[in-house]
Amino acid sequence: MTTMHRWQGRERFVILATAFGAGDAFLDAWQAWRDDPQRCERLVYIAIEPEPPTRDALGAAQDAASPLVEALRAAWPPLTPNLHRLSFDHGAVELLLAIGGLRAWLPELVATVDAFDLATLPSDSDARLAKAFARLAAPDAMLVAIGHPPAWGAALSAAGFNVDIEQQAGRGAIHARFAPAFRPRRAPARMPAQRAEGERHAVIVGAGLAGCAAAWALAAQGWRSTLLDRHDAPATEASGNPAGLFHGIVNAQDGLHARFNRAAALAARGAVQAAVDAGVPGSARGLLRLETTLTVMQMRAVLHRLALPCAYVEALGADEAGARAGLALDHPAWFYPGGGWVQPAGLARHFVARAGDRAAWRAHAEVQRLERIGSGWRLLDASDNTLAEAATVVLANAADALRLIGAADWPIDSVRGQISVADASRLATPRVPIAGRGYLLPAIGGEAMFGATAQPGDADPAVREADHVANLAQLARLTGQPVELTPADLRGRTGWRCSARDKLPLIGAVPELAPQGARLEQPRQVPRQPGLFLFAALGSRGVTWSALGAQVLASWVTGAPAPVEASLLDALDPARFVSRRARRGPNRPPSSRE
Numbered sequence: 097m098t099t100m101h102r103w104q105g106r107e108r109f110v111i112l113a114t115a116f117g118a119g120d121a122f123l124d125a126w127q128a129w130r131d132d133p134q135r136c137e138r139l140v141y142i143a144i145e146p147e148p149p150t151r152d153a154l155g156a157a158q159d160a161a162s163p164l165v166e167a168l169r170a171a172w173p174p175l176t177p178n179l180h181r182l183s184f185d186h187g188a189v190e191l192l193l194a195i196g197g198l199r200a201w202l203p204e205l206v207a208t209v210d211a212f213d214l215a216t217l218p219s220d221s222d223a224r225l226a227k228a229f230a231r232l233a234a235p236d237a238m239l240v241a242i243g244h245p246p247a248w249g250a251a252l253s254a255a256g257f258n259v260d261i262e263q264q265a266g267r268g269a270i271h272a273r274f275a276p277a278f279r280p281r282r283a284p285a286r287m288p289a290q291r292a293e294g295e296r297h298a299v300i301v302g303a304g305l306a307g308c309a310a311a312w313a314l315a316a317q318g319w320r321s322t323l324l325d326r327h328d329a330p331a332t333e334a335s336g337n338p339a340g341l342f343h344g345i346v347n348a349q350d351g352l353h354a355r356f357n358r359a360a361a362l363a364a365r366g367a368v369q370a371a372v373d374a375g376v377p378g379s380a381r382g383l384l385r386l387e388t389t390l391t392v393m394q395m396r397a398v399l400h401r402l403a404l405p406c407a408y409v410e411a412l413g414a415d416e417a418g419a420r421a422g423l424a425l426d427h428p429a430w431f432y433p434g435g436g437w438v439q440p441a442g443l444a445r446h447f448v449a450r451a452g453d454r455a456a457w458r459a460h461a462e463v464q465r466l467e468r469i470g471s472g473w474r475l476l477d478a479s480d481n482t483l484a485e486a487a488t489v490v491l492a493n494a495a496d497a498l499r500l501i502g503a504a505d506w507p508i509d510s511v512r513g514q515i516s517v518a519d520a521s522r523l524a525t526p527r528v529p530i531a532g533r534g535y536l537l538p539a540i541g542g543e544a545m546f547g548a549t550a551q552p553g554d555a556d557p558a559v560r561e562a563d564h565v566a567n568l569a570q571l572a573r574l575t576g577q578p579v580e581l582t583p584a585d586l587r588g589r590t591g592w593r594c595s596a597r598d599k600l601p602l603i604g605a606v607p608e609l610a611p612q613g614a615r616l617e618q619p620r621q622v623p624r625q626p627g628l629f630l631f632a633a634l635g636s637r638g639v640t641w642s643a644l645g646a647q648v649l650a651s652w653v654t655g656a657p658a659p660v661e662a663s664l665l666d667a668l669d670p671a672r673f674v675s676r677r678a679r680r681g682p683n684r685p686p687s688s689r690e
């Protein structure tokens with residue numbers, strides 16, 4: 097049976113392929129999917145490629161006027177070393193591009209693969225590689241490859257594949273089907289979420305950036321959602337500032353934070369650009385982040401070592417950075433060409449608009465508590481009236497989500513922040529946002545916005561003069577120029593960031609809070625509360641994190657391949673706090689950095 101016949105009538109079909117070349121095999125699969133009236137709803141093509149082509153080299157063997165080639169070129173990302181998710185045909189076709197080698201990537205993929213198209217396997221057979229294919233394989237998954245028999249045949253058979261090899265001059269065309277005699281073991285966090293046949297609806301609590309982005313990402317996977325919020329409009333709390341910045345980060349160690357922020361910033365660029373194209377105030381045309389420790393030569397050495405392309409980030413000397421900003425600057429800067437700013441509430445509303453009729457919205461619905469019922473959840477208000485019942489619930493209501501799940505002792509802080517706004521005529525404003533310790537935005541509608549303060553545990557909603565003074569001092573340090581404004585010239589707004597102390601969001605299935613059992617030190621081994629998911633703690637980076645975070649959330653809910661590596665998935669998993677407690681013992685308090 098061909099790949100095409102096997103995808104017919106399916107909700108989702110996942111192909112994992114090597115030898116991406118100029119993208120021809122992907123383009124052929126996409127075209128075949130379009131041409132097949134009985135195609136699956138969603139096609140996911142995972143390409144593992146150490147040396148992906150440049151944009152111009154894509155589709156070289158295809159018709160030059162092909163709209164598919166044009167769409168692929170338009171979506172082609174800066175080739176940074178991480179997983180890239182490119183989406184086509186309104187999200188129904190997805191290309192996950194993993195830049196690097198097969199051995200490095202297989203353990204980092206979280207997906208259920210229906211067809212492996214592996215071109216040439218390494219010359220030595222490898223039992224670990226064969227097991228890695230088995231770990232990803234769906235029941236009856238087909239594997240096609242060129243390899244050296246009989247060793248590969250034996251390795252694949254031992255991993256649970258039925259193997260058939262056509263001999264060709266010492267090499268073999270391997271055809272295999274995954275049909276293990278044993279039941280493959282999966283960690284609780286890697287099991288597909290249980291749901292009734294055809295059930296594809298989620299209730300989302302909270303309609304800030306997180307909840308609205310979740311509705312969009314679920315809709316892209318064919319799910320409907322109902323957004324509940326306690327206010328009369330979306331995005332009126334933390335997501336209600338007039339503007340917010342988004343950008344990646346560079347870190348010489350390229351650890352989890354840098355990798356997640358990079359992938360998130362690349363996803364944010366697409367989401368913000370789509371919103372700006374639809375009329376939301378914002379710009380994805382670059383951002384400068386001042387560097388006060390490294391010289392520009394040291395910065396360039398870091399970029400060279402990390403192989404980060406200038407389409408993602410450039411190191412600029414102070415003069416060059418100043419020329420981009422249109423303001424004299426004292427420090428070198430990282431220039432993120434795909435960074436920028438956007439009105440968060442506009443972005444949130446745009447996410448909901450993109451979900452179309454798959455997202456419904458309910459105002460004045462404050463969830464007081466959750467109750468487990470049968471295989472789902474009941475959401476109740478303060479008078480114990482039922483607001484909603486659902487098999488799948490996503491908690492995207494920032495700090496209040498922790499109260500609802502009874503995890504108020506997790507190391508998460510509410511951090512008050514006040515922004516300051518002046519008439520733009522009173523201040524020299526940059527052409528692109530400048531960030532560092534604090535930030536200054538370009539003039540927007542005649543106003544200049546800068547800030548912000550960060551005060552953990554401060555619940556005062558009032559706009560305070562002392563905070564304007566602090567923001568003015570921070571602005572003077574950032575720009576290296578005296579600022580001739582007083583608090584009387586400023587307006588302000590306060591809000592609260594919900595921030596985990598490890599500086600990463602919480603995205604995933606809600607864990608059992610006091611589980612018993614072995615191997616709990618690994619988040620993926622922690623048992624979950626069925627049908628209950630969390631997307632919270634977006635800290636001071638909700639604009640940057642919301643699009644990718646929502647796609648990660650949607651992969652947890654729907655079983656779609658994860659758009660980030662397994663190591664990042666674990667780092668974002670709310671079960672990390674349960675695992676840390678298991679590691680240090682129940683009676684010792686968390687360290688301040690946890």
Ligand SMILES: Cc1cc2nc3c(=O)[nH]c(=O)nc-3n(C[C@H](O)[C@H](O)[C@H](O)COP(=O)(O)OP(=O)(O)OC[C@H]3O[C@@H](n4cnc5c(N)ncnc54)[C@H](O)[C@@H]3O)c2cc1C
Pocket residue numbers: 301302303304305306307324325326327330331332333334335336337339340341342440461462463464492493494496497512513514515547548549590591592593631632633634635636637638639640641
């Ligand atoms: C001063 C300041 C400056 C910032 N600057 C930036 C920036 O430049 N760039 C950036 O990326 N980020 C910035 N942030 C952070 C960003 O605003 C947040 O990360 C983001 O808005 C969080 O979105 P959220 O949806 O998680 O939370 P929120 O926007 O707070 O949304 C939570 C929603 O849940 C609802 N809700 C809560 N409890 C319930 C309940 N029980 N029932 C029903 N509804 C409920 C609330 O009404 C609210 O609408 C800033 C934040 C502050 C405070």
